[in-house]
Amino acid sequence: MTTEFRHNVTLNLAKPNVRANFRKAMDGLMSRRLDQFPDKAELERLRTQSMAIRANALSKLPELLEQLETNLTRNGIHVHWAETPDEANHIVLAILQQHNAKSLIKGKSMVSEEMGMNHFLEGHGIDCLESDLGEFIIQLAQEPPSHIVAPAIHKSRQDVAKLFNEKFPDIPYTENIDELTQAARRILRDKFYAAPVGISGVNFAVAETGTLCLVENEGNGRMSTTVPKVHIAVTGIEKVVEKLSDVPPLLSILTRSATGQPITTYFNMISSPRKPGEKDGPEEVHLVLLDNGRSNIYSDPELLATLRCIRCGACMNHCPVYTRIGGHSYGTVYPGPIGIILEPQKAGLDVHGELTQASTLCGACGEVCPVRIPIPTLINRLRYDGVRKDASTTVGTGSRRKTGEAAAWKSWAWAASHPAIYNFGAKTATRLHGLFPSNMGAWTNVRSAPQLAEQTLHERLKAMGVDHE
Amino acid sequence: MSNARTNILSRLCQSSIQETPPQPSPYQGREQEKDDWDTAERVRRFTERMEAVRAEIHHASRTDWLDVLAEICKAKGLNNLLVAAETEWGSAIHAQAQRFPALKTYQQPIETWKSELFYGIDAAFTGTRGGIAETGTLILWPDAHEPRTMSLVPPIHIALLETDKLYTTFAEAMQAEGWVETGMPTNALLVSGPSKSADIEQTLAYGVHGPKELVVILV
Incomplete structure (x- = not known):
């Protein structure tokens, strides 16, 4: 019996160029990360501290979410709660309709991928445009992201050149990365100029001050949250941290683990909409808090560690399985080691339980995780939940038992x-x-x-x- | 929708069963030696990090920074420069307007002159609230005089940073300035270089959506 996952794997393993693209990119990301942590003792201290910050936030999650809501509301930001992606999509649609918006521009957001936001809104006649360069490329190619940080990592410059030439025949064909980037800048600038609504994700939501933090290099996140009249941020309920002083260590380990940069070009802290007298920034800011199975993961003291994730992607960069089969094989929003523990918990082991097999248990993911999520242990736990006879809180427990x-x-x-x-x-x-x-x-x-x-x-x-x- | 809120919170409250996790201590991850960086070392590290991401660093004094700025404008062949008239640095530039390209000011809300801002401004000059040596970072708190888009939309951003406002780490800057106590502004920003992307083949390209060039004048 060939499952969809196995079918995808076979298909992707047979694409030598895609495998080469992944291998090259992952090797680069691994060595750049390593260069950022010359002092092993500092790395381990920072990992312990970052784990403690995230674990602390999760241990007070309900209180912190209420505090976040209170402070955001006091600052003038509207807070919405959604149990399911469908609810979250309807909240976003309602805001767009209030403003008669027919289009929107998006900064990079994995939660919006989780919601299937583009597909949903396009079904309601709304034009969604991705503005992160990687997301822009895969949107043109009508493909999902293959990596949570670098979504178009599976494409070579030649692939991108062909794609641009096909979609924008007026622009001369080029394989030069600088020229391709400048072409995207010109195209998207006009879109930023005109967009009535901007969408973004959130990297950290600070309960203490009511602040939404965004990490990025390109400026599309700043554009999407600054130029349009309305900004809607979407995030998972686990992204909250307690204090503003929790942010610097998390930011440092996030950018160093993700792309091997000491810091990204922009770190954007948003605490309110445009105030009277200010001359730019959105007049309305909304935050949509999405559960989508997270509160259920939260109910298990061991699996709870899944929610510490800060989405750096280091686990996939270091995963021998991910590097070979590529991000598209998984067929889920989050691929790689974090994906194979998160997605089966969200959708149920009966739906994505097979993904827990996509690991050799080599342990690399757990070793590099900046917040010390014991990913290999959790993979084993979920494999067990899939075949156990007794009950557990994991959706689809026992569904893989033969x-x-x-x-x-x-x-x-x-x-x-x-x-x-x-x-x-x-x-x-x-x-x-x-x-x-x-x-x-x-x-x-x-x-x-x-x-x-x-x-x-x-x-x-x-x-x-x-x-x- | 309030149903969703109640349901989510009650599910989370029901399962508050974990033992208390280890408490984070804010300075655990820092190397001790960093506390000892003097101004010269902070300037050196800041410059090194900024130049590594292709930012331009110019050193100047309180007496000659206008000459340095005029030189930069000339070298870049700027036709105009967006500068606040109300700030300390901005008013000094406006006072010697004849030395600079056509000076523009951000007098009206963005809606009234968006097209000029997007397509007609060559460069913007802003002050900064401070800097971070460890990562080569500018701290900006945009306000009514120097709005958020000044450091974002024009292709060149020229920023002035006083070396005595250069902190060692982000944590130190935040704490020393009492961000929590004074309250956060509408938008606080850390800027560490010109806009860039490595989304195609993990190869760096500069000038994606934000400024293609970042010029820092250290005073």
């Missing part, structure tokens, strides 16, 4: 705890080693079949004179 597999493991456990049976079985198997098949289907297409030893380990140890105990 009677045959469960019975096989049960027999194995029974045999392994009965030495006489176990030894007899092991001995029988070694005696029959010659009958072991050399052709094992897909496994042996690219590998040689494993060989059973002629003697069991117990026999060999006994022969070596090792005592039974």
